[in-house]
Amino acid sequence: MKYFTIQELCASDTARKKGIDNTAPGDVKVRLSTLVEKVLDPLRERYGKPIRVNSGYRCPILNKAVGGKPTSQHLRGEAADITGGTVEENRKLLALLSDMEFDQLIDESNLTWIHVSYRAGNNRRQFLKL
Template sequence: MSIDLNLSLSENFRLKEAIASQTASRLGINNLPNVEQTACIVKVAQHILQPVRNRFGIPFSPSSWFRCLDLNHQIGSKSTSQHTKGQAVDFEVPGISNLEVAKWLEANLSFDQLILEYWNQDEPNAGWIHCSFIDQSSNRGHAKRFDGKHYLTGLEG
């Protein structure tokens, strides 16, 4: 069975963006999701990425989305990462402060975890946004920031 990499996940996002990985390509890792993972990827596209795209009106591609277990291991991430389930995505919106995007997301969307990673108030475009989505009834709505050493409650200190 072949997988259509141009499969539309939402109006502006395709499956090929969810599985894109330079590390996987370089190491020959088959970073393809199964049916359950694909269903989760679709939810992230429809409930997180597309609403962000609609709100800010700026095209963007996620920097990290789905990671098969082998890829996740190769990059040194935790085995419990929601990326391996297709439930998490890392992204930035060009030209918009990551804090501004994260604050809008926190105020307007349902999410499981929202983490402002490596953000620096002196460099508004520093770091990235990590956001996960399970489903409307299971999402915890945890918003925090990561400074490189510690997870801190809330998006701002």
């Protein structure tokens, strides 16, 4: 893990404000490490600039508090919502990600941020726009 940390992927303003313990259990830490190793660090290398993680792991209480789906990959440590800071930069990130291995890429709110997920074994390479 060169550019990202487990702590960064578990950080949440909502969790802090609501007093929610969003500490990742061991199996989730393993999946977060895989997400970083397979997607986030290689993306950062290609992009050449910092990437901000808006949301990574979410415990069930936090996921409910932010309106996440009960099947969200954030619950398993397989997803991160990321941004380069602007729609233009997010467009660049999306283009770089499209050539990489991923499970889902979701253009959220006209590239306000990008949801990217990775799961070991069987990635669907789905692209969605919400």
